[in-house]
Amino acid sequence: MIEFDQVTTIFFALAVYMLGTFLNNKILFLNKFCIPAPVVGGLLFALVITFLRGFDILIINLDTSLQNLFMLTFFTTVGLGASFKLLKIGGKLLIIYWLACGFLALAQNVIGVSMAKLLHLDPLIGVMVGAVSMEGGHGAATAFGTTIEELGVDGALSIGLAAATVGLVAGGLIGGPIVKYLMNKYQLKPTETEEISDSSMGNVNQQDTKINSKSFMMQVFIIVFCMALGTFLGDSFTEVTGFVLPGYVGAMFVAVIVRNIIDRISGNVIQMKSIGIIGDITLGIFLSMALMSIQLWEIVDLALPLLLIILVQVIFIALFSIFILFKMLGKNYDAAVMIGGFTGHGLGATPNAIANMDAVVSKFGPSRKAFLVVPLVGAFLIDVFAVPIIITTINLFS
Template identity: 65%
Template sequence: MYMALNQITTLCLAVTLFLIGSFLVKRIGFLNRYCIPAPVVGGLLFAILATTLKSMGIVEISLDTSLQSIFMITFFTTVGLGASFKLIKLGGKLLVIYWLACGFLALMQNVIGVSLAQVLGLHPLLGVMAGAVSMEGGHGAAAAYGQTIEGFGVSSALSVGMAAATCGLVAGGLVGGPVVQHLIRKFNLKPAMEETEEYVEKDERPVTEKSFMVQVFLITFCMALGTFIGEWFSNLTNFALPGYVGAMFTAVIVRNIVDRINPHAINMKEIGLIGDISLGIFLSMALMSIKLWEVANLALPLFVIILAQVIFIVLFAVFILFRALGKNYDAAIMVSGFLGHGLGATPNAMANMSAAVGKFGPSQKAYLIVPIVGAFLIDVFGMPIIITTINLFK
């Protein structure tokens, strides 16, 4: 039996799975503890169900995920619109060091992924999917780049990326706590005595129809201009540049131009809401369309690559980054955040840091720097490194 869901039904299913995932994350301790995203939970459950039904010969379900790219580009555009240069100035030298470390990590994750993929007899681009794409990039980047790489004829790239991103999320949550406790106890670290005010970009303006439409205009303008520039650049240079990359960097430029003209024009509360909804639907669609049977035979090599990624980031964070950041309490807390989003996502980083500061004391510097870099600055280095690696091995 064959069942084909149209565009609207697929969208409805994606939203339903997102809500189911949210329900389960709130009620299952493991999912909540390791910050597993709701759309990942709901989408994977459906993928498992679809795989089971297909393998038993009951029904094969076909999905129309043509709307997925729109939500994907929308999300990355909202990330770009959050990249205010004023935030970078507040972080100072430590932010730059942390930022450079994230760029180096992205490079090394691709080196590890591609090298081990070739040793294990896999296509190098599958190594990229188990590298910076899924580790630093998380599920959002895995879904986005997975589509791009499958467009080059590398089957199961999306499935490999999603599987690696899920393992990375769990690993990031598992190693963060033990590492920060080791550093704090070994060096007898204490929080700084002086009180500093935590900077958080707050926007308390009410959501209105007019202000919301202004944000929608800014997002769609950046999407339109960015995708046009991306296509033009790709055609001119024969260098694969996905549309969402052009949209995100266009949004960064627009954000900082608008900040100079009218600092109150952009409402990050509304931009964030649009971004969260877009990401939820985008990930639900990406996860529920995974063909799990394609990655079953890749389980062992994928485990080897991810294990190598975890070992490298822990060693780098403990022996290099911790010392570069000052070898103090704030550095230890930032290391826990680095492990969180270096293997998973920014929520992982915040969860790691929250657990640490709840036990050992506050770290305002960590709470300023890690979210700023993990939320959007990381892509400034990560995207060019990933795209260049993809073009080297496509």
């Protein structure tokens, strides 16, 4: 048995991330479906650990105690990106798409819990294969998996991460074919001819301010302030009400409030470029640590039930997208492109959604509306609905 301390574990997490990035650049399949680098490298690491353990060669224990800190930091940066000013830009389409994502989170939890009961599994396992891992992706699977394990469901984290990985691939596989089907059936064509600019890609909240140590430290101060206040309020809320509230949720919502208060006072304090860098780094590290520590041997017996539940989730989102949401979004080219994004982050993550849409627009033509609405909702607005739905479901069955 070998035990690695915090520093060595972080080193392995970074090494795993770099390995995943290298493989993504070299292997077409991984690049095409936008499989996150931490997922690629982390799963390989987990497979090696499982192999060594399974053949009684070596047991490796990692000190992942800092994982929660990186996770908390990432979700706080997500909250700081939620400027209410952006809602006005998206208009009616953004509201419809946003509400659809909220409905999807509810439906995915209903499907997950119902299928779990049908298969005689703990309902909380169904939650992990519901909105947590589907719409929430690896980030939410890590966050809520830890919470559900604390409620007594062994292997919840591993189940959630495995489901998120399968969902991510499924989202990449079905997005393009669905959009192509809609375009052929309704003979859709883009109405725009201009190239997609940076602003149309949802980067409307980015600033050109140069990064320096003083401004960067201000962003760090704001992030840590939101983390400290948010976790304090979250813990207090749990103690008073008995309602389980994951630590990162309080920090994220405090960050949303802080962002919009600061925006009213001054538009030059928040630098999303710096916050985005911090968010990307902390996301990469905490996902790498989470994937590295997946205990695959705990979920072998659940492989078939998990795949069955995910299959039902995929069928549902495909039918809902084609027959309901497409018509609600206007039944046009922009709507078809947004459907590609919806299936991408509805089963995986926002980068998956962008990849789906990019594949469409690069072949058929631009869609400014799609590249504004989908990233805005997928990046942070989605959590306004999804997180309360997930937390309520967890408390109903805990």
